Amino acid sequence: VQLQESGPGLVKPSQTLSLTCTVSGGSIATNPYYWSWIRQPPGKGLEWMGAIAWSGSTYYSPSLKSRASISRNTCKNQITLQLTSVTPEDTAVYYCASREYYRDTSNRDDYRYWGQGTQVTVSS
DSSP states (O other): OEEEEEOOSEEOTTSOEEEEEEEESSOTTOTTEEEEEEEEOTTSOOEEEEEEETTSOEEEOTTTTTTEEEEEETTTTEEEEEEOSOOGGGOEEEEEEEEESOOOOOOGGGOSEEOOOEEEEEOO
């Protein structure tokens, strides 16, 4: 299974960031996999943002719940993250990752599959 993140490299403050994770080699609807978004701001640690289950159920970090939305397209085998009202503090490398069974972890070793990441800069 391979995960590939994509999206705009530059977003302006107050806009909505939209990222896509394209999965190949396996179905995002396979029980019991969970698909997470994790980010790493420059000079900081990894932050778990949220996840979507094989069933379509979603889970969010309390700190981002009001701004983040994760959805999926099973036909395209893609996971999408939308983050509203972005600020420069949302500048980070954004990763898509997957593991069996739900866990709100940002530890890379806890994931079976991990994407290469995509850089997002929020700036005017």
